[in-house]
Amino acid sequence: FKGRTLACKIIKKDDKYKHHLKNEISLLPHLKHHYMVFCEGIFDTEKEIYIFMDNGVCHRDLKPNNLLMDDNMNIKLGDFGLAKVCNDENGKVFMSETFCGNSKYRSPENSRREPYDPFMNDLWALGCSTYKMLTGKGLFAGAANRDELLKKQQEKLIFPETLTLSNQVKRLVANLLAFKLENRINIFGILRSCWFLYETEDMEKLPTLEKDKKKVSICRSVEFLKVGLILEP
Numbered sequence: 001f002k003g004r005t006l007a008c009k010i011i012k013k014d015d016k017y018k019h020h021l022k023n024e025i026s027l028l029p030h031l032k033h034h035y036m037v038f039c040e041g042i043f044d045t046e047k048e049i050y051i052f053m054d055n056g057v058c059h060r061d062l063k064p065n066n067l068l069m070d071d072n073m074n075i076k077l078g079d080f081g082l083a084k085v086c087n088d089e090n091g092k093v094f095m096s097e098t099f100c101g102n103s104k105y106r107s108p109e110n111s112r113r114e115p116y117d118p119f120m121n122d123l124w125a126l127g128c129s130t131y132k133m134l135t136g137k138g139l140f141a142g143a144a145n146r147d148e149l150l151k152k153q154q155e156k157l158i159f160p161e162t163l164t165l166s167n168q169v170k171r172l173v174a175n176l177l178a179f180k181l182e183n184r185i186n187i188f189g190i191l192r193s194c195w196f197l198y199e200t201e202d203m204e205k206l207p208t209l210e211k212d213k214k215k216v217s218i219c220r221s222v223e224f225l226k227v228g229l230i231l232e233p
Helices: 015-030 118-135 146-153 167-176 187-192 221-229
Strands: 007-012 039-044 048-053 067-069 075-077 208-211 214-217
Touching: 118 167, 118 187, 167 187
Parallel strands: none
Antiparallel strands: 007 048, 039 048, 067 075, 208 214
16 A cells, blocks of 8 residues: 555444444455445454445445545445345345435335335435535435425425526436336436436536646536446346
């Protein structure tokens, strides 16, 4: 690692995280993709484990906190503690009955504690995360319990009027957040969507990031949507 700047995840060795830690360490060496963090090495002390990372699995805990950006402003997906192989050698998806992940990013079927398609659950979380990336605001604020959350999930999706967002991206996020599973867009629908295939309206109005006092174009949320593509078998 000499001369390189790496991200480091520090995990305490206690029973609370033991299962997730074992799961993540077993998966990381097999997850190699441009939009995923790559495990460079692992070492442990008496109380902690250090995982060093560069800047047919479903994630099950997709949210902005699990996204990093590298020096080239590419988004990297990390934290695979809840990830799981969710299809067999023939591509058949196993329904999940582990009701995990941040409650504000769980799909309605996950929130209802029903057996759910983990990949479609990830796409719901992708919609929630993309909305927050576009607007700076999280969805379903104020939902104190499961019933209130489910009620808010059924409400019409509203974008702040002060933001300049294309109709294409708003339509795509709304389709990702369709309350009824049968109406929710899947990976192939995303690939065929107008926003994914073509340039968005008014590209010059997109926000920018400051990096080393030089302006660079913000990594469009299409980069984040590409993360979703690697979660499908």
